[in-house]
Amino acid sequence: MANPSETGERDPRLDGSTRSQPVRVKVVLMGELKRWAGRQELTVELPGGSTVQTLAKKLSDLCGETFAQNALTKERSIQPHVAVFIDGVQMGRLAGTQTILTGGKVELMLLPMYEGG
Amino acid sequence: MISLLKGRDTKPHIVYRPGGERHKSTTSDWVPTTCRMCLVGCHVLVKVENGRVVNVVGNPDSPKNRGRMCAKGKSGIMNHYNPNRVTKPLKRSNPEKGIGVDPRWQEIPWEEAIDIIAKKMKKIYVEDPRKLYLQTWGARGLIQWLGVLVPVFGTPYHQESLSGTCGKSIHSIQFLTAGGFWDEVDFEYCKYLIDVGTQQGVATREGFNHTIADCATARMERGMKLVVVDPVGNNAAAKADEWLPIRPGTDAAFGLGMLNVLLNEVKIYDADFLKHHTNAGYLVGPNWKYVRDPATRKPLLYDQSDGEIKTYDDPTLKDPGLEGEYSVQGQKAKPAFDLLKARAAEYPVERVEGITSIPAKTLRRIAREFGEAAQIGSIIRIDGVELPYRPVALNWCRGPQGHKHGWHHCWALHLVNLVLGAINVPGGYQCTRTASNWPIKSWPEAGEDGMLGYSSVKYRHHAQPFPGRPAARPTRHDLFELFPVAAHTRSVVPLVNSGDLKKWGIDHKIEMIIHTPGNQLAGGFADLESVVNFYKGVDLVVGFAIELNETHEMDDIVLPMPTYLEENLLNVPDSVAGEWVGFRQIQQQVVAMPEEMRRPSEVLTEIYDRVGILDEVYHVFNLTLGLKPPYLLEPGKRYVEEEILDREAKSLHGQDFGWEWFKEHGIMVWRRDMDERYPGRFIKARVPVYLEHFVQRREELDGVLREMRLDWDTSDYDPLPEWMPCKAFEQIQRGEIDAIGVHYKLPYTYGAQGNANPWINELCDKLPHSYGVLINTKLAQKKGIKDGDAIWLESPVKKVKGVARVTQMVHPEVVGIAGHAGHWAAGKPLSKGKGVNFNGLLPYDVDHIDLLSTANDFCAPVKVRKVEG
Numbered sequence: 005m006a007n008p009s010e011t012g013e014r015d016p017r018l019d020g021s022t023r024s025q026p027v028r029v030k031v032v033l034m035g036e037l038k039r040w041a042g043r044q045e046l047t048v049e050l051p052g053g054s055t056v057q058t059l060a061k062k063l064s065d066l067c068g069e070t071f072a073q074n075a076l077t078k079e080r081s082i083q084p085h086v087a088v089f090i091d092g093v094q095m096g097r098l099a100g101t102q103t104i105l106t107g108g109k110v111e112l113m114l115l116p117m118y119e120g121g
Numbered sequence: 122m123i124s125l126l127k128g129r130d131t132k133p134h135i136v137y138r139p140g141g142e143r144h145k146s147t148t149s150d151w152v153p154t155t156c157r158m159c160l161v162g163c164h165v166l167v168k169v170e171n172g173r174v175v176n177v178v179g180n181p182d183s184p185k186n187r188g189r190m191c192a193k194g195k196s197g198i199m200n201h202y203n204p205n206r207v208t209k210p211l212k213r214s215n216p217e218k219g220i221g222v223d224p225r226w227q228e229i230p231w232e233e234a235i236d237i238i239a240k241k242m243k244k245i246y247v248e249d250p251r252k253l254y255l256q257t258w259g260a261r262g263l264i265q266w267l268g269v270l271v272p273v274f275g276t277p278y279h280q281e282s283l284s285g286t287c288g289k290s291i292h293s294i295q296f297l298t299a300g301g302f303w304d305e306v307d308f309e310y311c312k313y314l315i316d317v318g319t320q321q322g323v324a325t326r327e328g329f330n331h332t333i334a335d336c337a338t339a340r341m342e343r344g345m346k347l348v349v350v351d352p353v354g355n356n357a358a359a360k361a362d363e364w365l366p367i368r369p370g371t372d373a374a375f376g377l378g379m380l381n382v383l384l385n386e387v388k389i390y391d392a393d394f395l396k397h398h399t400n401a402g403y404l405v406g407p408n409w410k411y412v413r414d415p416a417t418r419k420p421l422l423y424d425q426s427d428g429e430i431k432t433y434d435d436p437t438l439k440d441p442g443l444e445g446e447y448s449v450q451g452q453k454a455k456p457a458f459d460l461l462k463a464r465a466a467e468y469p470v471e472r473v474e475g476i477t478s479i480p481a482k483t484l485r486r487i488a489r490e491f492g493e494a495a496q497i498g499s500i501i502r503i504d505g506v507e508l509p510y511r512p513v514a515l516n517w518c519r520g521p522q523g524h525k526h527g528w529h530h531c532w533a534l535h536l537v538n539l540v541l542g543a544i545n546v547p548g549g550y551q552c553t554r555t556a557s558n559w560p561i562k563s564w565p566e567a568g569e570d571g572m573l574g575y576s577s578v579k580y581r582h583h584a585q586p587f588p589g590r591p592a593a594r595p596t597r598h599d600l601f602e603l604f605p606v607a608a609h610t611r612s613v614v615p616l617v618n619s620g621d622l623k624k625w626g627i628d629h630k631i632e633m634i635i636h637t638p639g640n641q642l643a644g645g646f647a648d649l650e651s652v653v654n655f656y657k658g659v660d661l662v663v664g665f666a667i668e669l670n671e672t673h674e675m676d677d678i679v680l681p682m683p684t685y686l687e688e689n690l691l692n693v694p695d696s697v698a699g700e701w702v703g704f705r706q707i708q709q710q711v712v713a714m715p716e717e718m719r720r721p722s723e724v725l726t727e728i729y730d731r732v733g734i735l736d737e738v739y740h741v742f743n744l745t746l747g748l749k750p751p752y753l754l755e756p757g758k759r760y761v762e763e764e765i766l767d768r769e770a771k772s773l774h775g776q777d778f779g780w781e782w783f784k785e786h787g788i789m790v791w792r793r794d795m796d797e798r799y800p801g802r803f804i805k806a807r808v809p810v811y812l813e814h815f816v817q818r819r820e821e822l823d824g825v826l827r828e829m830r831l832d833w834d835t836s837d838y839d840p841l842p843e844w845m846p847c848k849a850f851e852q853i854q855r856g857e858i859d860a861i862g863v864h865y866k867l868p869y870t871y872g873a874q875g876n877a878n879p880w881i882n883e884l885c886d887k888l889p890h891s892y893g894v895l896i897n898t899k900l901a902q903k904k905g906i907k908d909g910d911a912i913w914l915e916s917p918v919k920k921v922k923g924v925a926r927v928t929q930m931v932h933p934e935v936v937g938i939a940g941h942a943g944h945w946a947a948g949k950p951l952s953k954g955k956g957v958n959f960n961g962l963l964p965y966d967v968d969h970i971d972l973l974s975t976a977n978d979f980c981a982p983v984k985v986r987k988v989e990g
Contacts, residue, residue: 035275035276035277039275074593084574115745
């Protein structure tokens with residue numbers, strides 16, 4: 005599926021046009037995140053209009069202390085070094101942590117870091 | 122070439138290619154590709170005659186190097202035709218490992234090598250993926266193909282960096298204050314450049330080949346002043362208006378001295394920038410934390426326009442106070458800027474002279490000149506857009522960050538740019554990759570407290586210093602949990618491994634290493650014995666090799682890899698500071714690999730298939746490479762390298778711009794918007810001049826350290842810059858050592874891999890400081906040493922012999938060692954035994970590591986004496 009933000013189409017993830025209905029999101033955790041949470045997948049139900057930020061707070065409750073300590077900030081936001089893909093699109097290409105979730109799949113992973121030479 | 126694009130705004134542009142017929146001749150082809158003889162990645166044209174490379178020149182189409190190239194790049198031909206090149210898999214037959222121990226290599230079939238590796242990986246994958254350790258410096262394609270194992274396999278250990286210092290503070294501070302990654306200078310408009318511990322614009326550094334020309338133009342045509350602050354009178358110092366020899370490990374004092382002159386003496390700073398784009402106005406209470414609104418927990422500021430206390434995001438906030446003391450919620454509070462001024466006031470130039478050895482009157486003059494040159498309040502109109510004009514840059518890099526307390530050295534220096542508002546605006550210090558509108562939309566984003574929290578660098582995620590992580594008992598060999606604001610901590614791994622893992626609470630052993638030719642042993646860490654013991658303790662060490670370097674001598678299996686003239690890669694979309702075009706360059710195979718070789722991507726595809734993770738690898742490639750239908754990689758299939766590159770190119774640029782297009786054209790160039798070129802004032806987030814979160818991170822860390830009974834000094838977690846002495850500084854003050862050994866860079870060598878090249882080796886032989894030890898005339902006289910004498914350098918961990926090069930171009934308390942020399946590997950016969958291996962002189966313990974960033978302290982405490990007889 006083409007990314008609507010790059011094709012000029014209206015993207016419900018950006019404008020919140022589906023705010024009213026609750027959404028079910030499948031969350032997939034990869035690499036160390038899976039180990040920290042003790043699970044690879046979970047399904048989360050969120051109120052309509054929920055963002056990645058809302059999901060982060062939910063994951064804080066569902067994925068345990070080790071996950072929260074390593075993957076989330078003290079304010080229960082996604083740590084900057086955790087990569088988030090929403091239906092295959094990196095959240096930075098959408099609206100970052102304010103991207104509105106409309107269902108589908110959210111994948112979280114740690115990626116290799118640039119470290120310098 | 123770039124000027125040909127002016128006036129166009131259609132994306133993408135197909136750039137003009139000089140010698141446009143270059144692909145049509147069968148006997149003489151010029152092929153565009155990327156040089157990989159250092160990290161910069163200049164674009165080059167390679168001339169091929171009858172299937173052999175006969176010349177390499179800079180590609181004039183490239184905004185990165187604009188047709189120029191350096192000696193390192195040119196010498197890539199000799200690396201390619203290296204007679205000591207590895208072309209077949211090798212297996213060690215001597216189980217004993219150590220420096221000088223012959224591995225007794227045996228050639229083995231590919232199938233045997235792949236089988237050994239796949240079986241070990243599969244065992245680890247089932248048992249505990251953390252037993253796999255990856256080192257990937259020096260091979261861009263392999264960074265991708267091995268790095269994918271982090272999310273897929275589950276190992277946390279992907280060490281991309283080679284050195285124990287590089288990237289430790291430079292990237293963190295770019296993320297923190299601009300949301301980008303690397304730094305340059307806007308030479309087109311800059312009027313005053315200070316290089317501290319770096320050679321920006323003269324030798325080495327990112328954008329090497331264009332910044333040198335730009336800097337020279339700025340100097341010759343516009344009279345840009347260049348001041349170099351460095352213990353060594355290096356190439357940059359030789360070209361500078363002034364060279365200020367500084368005592369090693371005192372950069373923070375220099376920075377704070379400049380801040381004191383600017384903030385407290387001449388009172389030059391960009392108040393408007395500080396009020397509206399930083400946390401300078403955030404009120405700080407007696408506990409060093411923000412005073413927060415009780416209901417929202419948002420930091421508070423004092424609005425001078427109406428005398429009210431407001432949250433940072435209050436729409437009525439007009440004029441935040443930067444100085445004074447206010448009574449808020451029953452406590453006294455001061456703006457963060459006030460505290461910064463007070464800290465700077467502790468560094469009058471006279472005190473700084475005692476620390477740095479830079480004369481007080483010189484420092485005061487330089488600081489005043491620099492502040493005045495910043496032209497606070499001025500604007501410039503570029504292509505119809507008005508922007509703040511701050512034509513000054515204090516550039517810092519490798520020198521300041523490679524120290525105990527390295528973070529504070531860098532932070533103090535960087536704040537000079539910040540208080541002048543000179544970051545990512547015309548004329549100033551430029552943080553690269555801060556913002557992009559096309560082809561990937563990527564901008565920094567505000568995080569907690571309105572501060573910049575999410576950088577624009579996607580897909581390859583640096584752990585960022587803000588907000589950091591709460592400290593915890595370590596579970597990893599790199600003690601990541603004990604360094605809550607560090608970007609990466611892999612440089613402590615051999616140190617941890619040399620002791621009792623149970624002491625740290627680590628429950629797994631590293632059983633397998635896969636590494637690239639970055640040469641960790643010779644140039645990656647410190648004290649060689651610790652590093653050798655680390656490799657010796659691992660069951661299976663696998664190295665990709667072009668030639669057999671010191672690290673490969675610790676390998677169990679060696680796999681041949683292509684030279685850069687045989688590799689394929691789509692470089693990420695890129696830009697140059699302030700430049701009005703963005704670009705994407707490719708690296709492509711210019712000549713065939715030796716018949717017996719196999720491509721690493723093909724070998725790893727086979728291994729991943731046998732381990733059972735290939736489908737997941739493809740899935741993560743789909744995500745991270747931004748692949749879209751119909752170009753997604755499908756499970757159950759296998760793809761060759763060029764197919765994947767084609768899908769990557771078409772997914773981002775459209776079906777007309779696939780791999781074949783890039784192979785033909787080499788580079789894609791597009792016009793950049795003004796906010797991409799100078800994003801400084803366009804970012805919708807504040808940047809810090811006060812690191813409030815350090816206070817909380819320190820409290821948490823202190824608690825963990827108490828539990829673990831570790832007696833670490835955590836005073837580095839100071840929200841304000843501070844100078845703290847390193848061990849070598851104290852030792853030389855007490856007269857316990859003769860000199861501090863420092864390492865400096867040459868423009869014609871790179872990392873721990875270059876000198877074995879015959880052309881580079883010849884340069885090093887003919888330029889005698891390259892393999893020598895710089896020693897100041899005064900110290901030489903005191904020690905009875907003459908130029909060319911053999912000398913002993915003795916540090917607490919190693920004693921080495923060198924050749925003295927007596928000069929005034931080094932600080933009197935310093936010996937300077939260039940490049941990465943002193944090779945001992947049998948596979949590097951040309952450079953074997955020449956020069957000094959600097960890293961081997963470095964002590965390696967907690968007292969010699971920056972406890973914020975984990976940078977190794979690159980001050981080698983040495984005694985110096987002439988070799989008698």
